[in-house]
Amino acid sequence: MQGVGFRPFVARLAADLGLSGSVRNDGAGVRIALAGPQAARDAFVTALRERPPPLARIEGVSRAPGPVAAAGFTIEASAPGAACTEVPPDAAVCADCAREVLDPADRRFGYPFASCTACGPRYTVLAALPFDRARTAMAAFPLCGACAAEYADPADRRCHAQTLACAACGPRLTALEMDEARALLRAGGVLAVKGLGGFQLCADATNEPAVARLRAWKRRPRRPFALMAHDIGIITRHAAVGPAARGALQSVERPIVLLPAVGEPLAPSVAPGQRRLGFMLPTTPLHLLLTEGLDRPIVATSANRSGAPIALTPDGLEADGVLDHDRPILRRADDAVVQLVGGAVQVLRRARGYAPGPLPLPPGLPRRAVLALGGHLKATVAWSRCGQVVLSPHIGDLDHPDTVAAWTETVEGLGALLGQDPEAAAVDLHPAYRSSAWGRRWAADHGRPVVEVQHHHAHIAACMAEAGVPAGQRVLGLALDGLGYGADGTLWGGELLLCTYGRAERVGGLPAVPLLGGDRAALEPWRNLYAHLRAAFSWDELGRWAVAEGLQARPVALLDPMMAGGPHAPPASSAGRLFDAVAAAVGLFPERVSYEGEAAIALEGLAEEGDLRAAPVWPVSLEVRDGRLVFGWRGLWAALLDALEDGATPAEVAAAFHRTLADALVRAATRLCRANDLRAVALSGGCWQNRTLHTLVADALQERGLIVHHHRAVPPNDGGLALGQAVVAAARLGAP
């Protein structure tokens, strides 16, 4: 346990109870030696279990007799290089520190770098473990007398706070002063801000020219921007904040929380066409002071051009000013993104605040040291060690050379921090993923085996691991996403898999439909509509519907021959492309989207507008083909096109499609569970970010008596693949 103020807490508690002894971190955990009356020692253990410090996570307490010094209580230094020491994630500014920096009477009034044992930078300032000031970016800032006294005083909440500082001794602003930065935002300027894990670009979110300029620089036409507001009161003017959302916004992880947009509108360029807005509260005293007195939200987006990783320096950023400081950022971390599903937080981008906090290995799984290299999009890496899996922060898509460099830096840098010597590499089956190539090369260089893990098996295994499914248990996995490389060398993306950690059997799923134009199909939804309709109907049949006219305006002579497959039209059983096809049918994005998944998000937004309960369920056939239970879409498409002819609105069609797909999935899952004597279903893959689909399917499966596992702390999208790969590899490697 590191950087959570646990040792000082233990010292205070022991002093309160009149106990003597010592506390130290060793590789396996925290070791506390206590001398004193039995009743006081029992009270100590009870207090430890029932009211630990806010950032501490106690997995278990075991007691054994041993020798203890009989006088005083000492906090012993951490043992360096201990193999199982955890890497603490950054913690958002706590209520006490927030109060101090806003209080004119406090000695830290207006100080942007206040922190304590309950809050402050951790991972992003960490050079080496264990987490002690000398091994962080704070080593360059020797404590002043006042701070040193706080550090040493067991009664002070900054006792043993490794990052404590004040204006006299700590980091300071090096470019704009705080009041200049505030004035710049108010005047419609774009401000670069040095955040915890990288630079952000900020602008007044009600000032359209400022936000539009920021968007143009980022070369990001439509993907929504994150917003920051000084307090929840400001957020509630623009978005609905229920109790669960409030908890998520105020949590120590302080993520961006996706909230329904209601009330006063913001600048149109903030989130074009979105029904949800991503809000966060100030993450550091610096952000708290920057937004103080500002009665409206600001855009706070990572400072990088589309596709590049978050910037660590202000060089090359187009901003009117920089809120810079002299505390180095040692490790990159983007802001995390979460949504609420059924009143609980689901992490969509695991980054600052969450990563690299450890995840427990599921019970019964062999404890092997594995380096898992993840996928290609939303790339992360994972290490399994000490009965845990450490999942790196989200890095980005491995298309941009700078993102590949940042990813490599994370693999090597976090690996060195953890001090691991992995026994094997786990990689995605895909022959062209850069991450897989890196893993194979690493394994060859180190003489270690490579475990190849099929993409959708990794998704389901990640979900099982997060749910704590014991090794050996079988579940039915519903893996729905864009694309992944299949075990048979074709592209998959809508799979029903009978899974254990070690094995996946493809027992059902979506039929394969050609991706007309290969990769272009992910960005041009009409290509998927064309392919789906031509796979289901002849031109004669299609003549019944107005949609045929639009399709025939496309280059039919080129496209129709491609329906038989070929290098530019690989067949793919992709759920994501089915969403694209339906989006195109209702007229969304007639030419192209600006990022993969944009059409599916818009379609879900439409479905939320429609009346789900009143929506019909269209016919979908289930047929056994090559031993697999495969969906037939002909009935769905005929009903959908009929509905459009009858004047159904896009929202009504979107709602009916969601109900229909959910119904088909539930019927297939129920049948496969019965046939294979399974009790549990796991939902994973990027399509499960769709809350409407998630809720419909999870509720119906539970009504049928099945257990439903789904993602919470780990993203359902490719950001969770590395966790799945790590546990699959452990299962395949077997007991050491």
Ligand SMILES: [Zn+2]
């Ligand atoms: Zn604090």
Ligand SMILES: [Zn+2]
């Ligand atoms: Zn000081």
